[in-house]
Amino acid sequence: MKESEVKFIIVDLFCGAGGTTTGFDMANDAKGNKIAKVIACVNHDAFAIKSHWQNHPDVVHFEEDILVLDLTKLIKVVQEAKKRYPNAKLVLWASLECTNFSNAKGGQPRDADSRTLAWGLIRYLQAIAFDYVMIENVSEFQDWGPLDANNKPIKELKGIDFQKWCSVVDSMGFYNQWTKLNSADFGASTSRKRLFGCFARFGMPIVFPEPTHAKKSPNLKPWNAVKHCLDFEDEGKSIFQREKPLVDSSLERILAGLKKHIIAGDSSFILKYNSMNKAGKHKPPSIHEPCHTIACQGRLGLVQASFIAQYYSGKPEGKVKCSSEPIGAITTVDHHSLCNVFMFKYHGNEKGAMSIEQPCSTITTKDRLAKVQVQHWLDKSYSGPENHQSVEAPAGTIMTVDKHQLASAFLINPSHGGHSHNIEKPCPVIIARQDKAPLYLITAVYGEFAIPIYDDDSEVMISIKQLMAQYGIVDIKTRMLKVQELKIIQGFPADYVLHGNQSKQKKFIGNSVVPIVVKVWIEAIHQELIQTQKAKKAA
Structure with missing residues (x-):
């Protein structure tokens, strides 16, 4: 200088x-x-x-x-x-x-x-x-x-x-x-x-x-999206395989995020890109109806729906944001979680190749970007380093029991009752106390599987499972946002x-x-x- x-x-x-x-x-x-x-x-x-x-x-x-x-x-x-x-x-x-x-x-x-x-x-x-x-x-x-x-x-x-x-x-x-x-x-x-x-x-x-x-x-x-700051390859852990089950307040935030960003959030996009049923006939759903998937390549239909959930007080449905927006202020306590949804659907028309683009979401003193394209990849549910594959490359061999899945995400912020945020939007405020209310990445998986309901399931857990069965979601995964992600969201260089x-x-x-x-x-x-x-x- x-x-x-x-x-x-x-x-x-x-x-x-x-x-x-x-x-x-x-x-x-x-x-x-x-x-x-x-x-x-x-x-x-x-x-x-x-x-x-x-x-x-x-x-x-x-x-x-x-x-x-x-x-x-x-x-x-x-x-x-x-x-x-x-x-x-x-x-x-x-x-x-x-x-x-x-x-x-x-x-x-x-x-x-x-x-x-x-x-x-x-x-x-x-x-x-x-x-x-x-x-x-x-x-x-x-x-x-x-x-x-x-x-x-x-x-x-x-x-x-x-x-x-x-x-x-x-x-x-x-x-x-x-x-x-x-x-x-x-x-x-x-x-x-x-x-x-x-x-x-x-x-x-x-x-x-x-x-x-x-x-x-x-x-x-x-506004710049938060999605490019997130590591979608780290899917997190299934909410059904935790040693300590999530409390109902956490489950309510996840449910609100699923409803807001995955079930109802992209209805206007459905009419434009997904108006064909399995028989090959056009059947545009109402903008008030959910879209199970967006056709991408022939019989392999993929969709990404991502949001961020905040753990703040208030109604859960008011605490979710699209990942195409900035998230709120980063606080010193983890208050955001990223929810990834994996979806898999078949479509019967070989000419159904369509874009997978779709709409998708404050970092404060308690740990709670230029516009870029959301990252999509296929999760084939097999072991080995080639399990995750870019959607820009040809898909792997389609097995008789196909396991290709698309990763997608939203964030949950636990502060003040919990918000979820779509990763197409800016990140919520990152607070300093990330140990108390961390940001979470939430993922879900779509497919043809039975969803068991147990006697000790809470009402909100039953609601989540009913929604999963209705929309073909077979798993939901969650993890806290990492230091590297929070650092980039806040605007620090990656090597800081x-x-x-x-x-x-x-x-x-x-x-x-x-x-x-x-x-x-x-x-x-x-x-x-x-x-x-x-x-x-x-x-």
Whole structure:
């Protein structure tokens, strides 16, 4: 990176494993030159700092609580950077702790000390002359106000402390603006919506990035799907072969996802691609009827139906999303599961070759992409490395008892009662506590098999089995989303290194800022600074 090209030097507070730093590192000018460089970062977690250092070794790392860091060390780092990049704007980034502001906290008491972390920034602003202060937090941060005797927010006084804090920062020579940005609107595979605020010195512009993607818009690109981030070859384990059976609440989410995304989700597509019965006669089903399969090659009919389920509170049918959308914010606790459905059907007309394309779905602090084509493959249910075969290649020999099956998927997010998400959509928020409510991959298999119902089956299990019998589903498999999948969903490079056990790594992902948002924001400010400078020269 040429020194003349660096327009921003950044101190990254609450840096975590590096989402913000990664975003700044991705930022370029119109010519493709890097414009931002993080010079120092602060975090109290040893594994987070180790992960950050592994990926950003040129950054000065402080393994400290931001409230007690010796600022003389940081001042020295800033002074050296200013000498090297004399024309660069100095930025303080702070992803303030959000747990005790977020609505995800529910009715639980708030930690008063945690809610005062924002005041810890004041001493940094007193010691160092920053040009910009950039803030990321949950939307409820704007409601920051006093707590009652039970540590519950006082509704009548909400926002009082936030306004007071902003006024103090402004009194130090800044003005501020705030907005809410959804990462999916900028091409991310997660629909994480957060509050972003900026304090700037007078005379310096504040601007926020314009969306490039939208859920529905004739003028913008569609939201990117989460499906290309998922490993469909890892099918997970059958829900009927678990040592510890799933509880009914988990089964209800799976049932809701099956109904929403597999049985009823693609009815409008049925009329277009699948209007022929086994006798070779056209019989278009109603758009309110399910489609068993979509014909693909002669007698081998395949269909992919994928969705994501979230484990949040509320009705299960409201917790499922298509995999062609971004999933919600990734949290620090696993709250999403991916549901794969395997389908196999015969069609009697040799001319029935048709496309297998079809519609298919927030990563938060508790572990809960460009549009790409969904991956399809045949599962022949045989042993050996050639068991899984691309649908782009000829199918293997059709046996008298055929075992070809198509993998398809949806995600389940266990947070707050459970949502399911189609993998054609962005990922739900990834939360940090993936050990408590992990994202799951759900799969199902279609074929001609008996579905036994036992005396001790619960009502919801019986409903699932009845649906399976009706639609030819012979198995349903589930697994938690893996670190590699969550990492890519959040927007980290595939080779990004994280340290610590699986729970810690998922927590780091859920706690991280989505890098693409940081990238587009600093690029927008850079462009606005250029225009401001041009206007001054013209005047």
